[in-house]
Amino acid sequence: MKKVLVTGASGFIGYKTLNFLINKGYEAHALTTRDINIFDNSIVKWYKINLLNNDETEKMVQVIKPNYILHFAWYAVPGKYSSAKENLDWVQSSIQLLKSFKKYGGERFIFAGTCFQYDLGYGLMDENVTPSIPNSLYGICKNSFENMARKYCCKNGMSFVSGRIFYLYGERENKNRIIPYVINSLLNGKIANCSHGNQIRDFMHVDDVANAFVEILDSSIDGVINIGSGQAISIKEILFKVGEKLNKKELINLGAIKTSSNEPKMIVANNDRLKNETNWSQCYSLERGIEKTIDWWKEMRIENGI
Template sequence: MNILVTGGAGFIGGHLTEAFLRDGHDVVVLDNFDPFYGIGIKHRTVDQCRTVARSNGATLSVVEGDVRDAETVTGLVADADVVFHQAAQAGVRTSVERPRTVTAINVNGTVNVLQSALDGDVERLVLASSSSVYGKPVALPYHEDHPKAPISPYGVSKLAGEHYARVYHELHGLPVVSLRYFTVYGPRMRPNMAISNFVSRCYNGQPPVVYGDGRQTRDFTFVDDVVDANRTLLTTDVADGEVLNVGSTDTIEIRRLAELVRDQLAPDQSVEFVDAQKGDADHTHADVSKARDLIGYEPSTTIEDGVERFIEWYRRNREWYEPLVASG
C-alpha cells in the first residue's frame, strides 16, 4: 500500500511512518522541517525510518515541502492510497502568539489535503485533531458530543479542520476520519512538553517547573497507543465521517506527574511553581468508548509505565536529545 504521511518527520507522524514501514508499506513523508523545536530530532526520526525501510523491504521517500503549497500536496496525494494528515503548527502557547500562522497551516493546509484527497480518490484520509477543541469542560470525561469551546487559536484551528472534514464527507462522500489526540508523549516527543522538561531538569539537578498550581489534570496518551488507533484505520471503514477520541487509561494532576518524574530521578529536589500560561486547559479526560466500539481501540499504557519507558529512552538517547531539549 502507498501511504502519504504529512508531517511525517515530526513526533507522531514519525512514529506512524516507522510503524507503516515495519508493516512493509511504502511511505512518502511530506514535512517542511520547520525549526519550531530542535530540527535534529526530525533528522534522527528520518534516519530511523530509513533504517526500518531497508530492514523491511519498504520504500521511504521524504519530500521537503509545506501543506500550504496546494500544488505539492495535490501531486503527492495523487499517488497515495491512504493519507495520514499529521502536519500542523503545534503548540497552544505558540498559537496565542502567532494565530495567523496557525490558521494558515492548520486550516488552509488541511483544506488543501482534503481537496487533494477528493480529487485523487484516496481510499482513506485520517486527520489528526486534538482535545484542545473542547476547551472548558461542562462534564468529564469528554465524549465526542461534548460542547466545543476552544480557548486557544490552536484549538479553534483544529475544530475548523474537523468541520471541513465533516463537510467533505457529507457533501462528497470523502472517506475521512478525525482522531482527537489527548496530550501524546513518548520517545522523540517535542522537547517543550511537560514530561520531557521535567525529565531534563531532574537529570540536570534542577527542580521540575509546573505552571499554575499543578492541580490541572491531563489525559496523557503514550504514542504507541496513538499508532495502534491509526493503523487500525488502514483496514476498516466503519468510522468514515466520524470523529474519535484517542486518549489514555486515566488522568493525572500535573503536579503529581512532576513528582512522579522527580521521585525516580531526583528525589531530593522540590517542585517549582510559576504563573499559569494563557490558553492552557484546566482539565482533559477522554471518553474512548466510541473508538472502542467502532475500531476496537483500547489504550494499554498507564502514565506510570509510559513515564518509566520515556525515562529509559531518554537515558539511552540523552547525548543527542538533551541539548535539543535545552534549546527548546
C-alpha cells in the first residue's frame, strides 16, 4: 500500500483529502500542530509536529518514509498572510521537507500553490499563457518554492506538481473569511458589511478542491495545474445566494467596506488541464455547495448551544 504524507492535514483542504485518499486505497499519514487525541487514529495515522523545526521534519519523514506528499501546510491567517514574514519561513521549511522526502525514497511531491502566483491583470489564468508575476509576498514565496522544487525534483528523479488553488468555500472554513462571515452574520440577524461585491472570482467547494488534489496524485500529470471551477461569478452574486437561502438578503450591506484601487476585477481559472488530464470532475454546483455550507454552520451552532 502506497503511503501518502499530508501536511496541514487538520486544515481546510488537507482534512478533506483524507477520506478521498483512504477511499482510493492509500495509507494516509496526517501531520498537524494540534492535539492528535481529537482525531480518529484508527484509519488515518496522525502525528503532531512543527514543520518549522527541521530536525522534527526529517525525523518524521524518516519514520514514515512516504511515497507521496500532499503539501498544504503554510501560513494562512485571513487578512495577514498576504504580506506576512512567515511566508519566508515556510519557503525554508518546505525546502527541508522536500530534501528529507528525497533522502528517504520519495517519489511524487504535490504542492498547494495559489492563483496569486499569476499576473492577476490577465483575468483568465491559463497555465500555458499567463505569466507568473506575483505581487504579494505570499505569491512570491509560493512561486519561489514551486520553481526550486520543480528543478530539484527533475534533477533527482521525482515528479512534482503545483496545484494552483483559486477561491474556495465550504465546511470548516475560517469564520473570518467572507462566506462564513456572511452566513454567521445572517444567522445571528446582524448586518453583514461587505465591499461592493463586483469582483469576478472563481469559487469551488472544498470537497471538489480536495478531490482534485487526490486525482492529480493518482495521475501521471506534472508541472503547474489550475485548481478551479472555470466559472466566473461576482462576489455579490454568491452573497445574495446565501441571503436568499436564509431569507435575509436585506442584511447584506454592499459597499460598506472600501476596496483597494488596484484590486483585480477578475480572477478565473482555465481548468481544461484538470478536466482533461485527470479523472477529476466537479461534484458540487454553487447552489448545492452553498446549501451544504449553510447546513454545516447551522449544525455547529446547535452543537455549541447557540
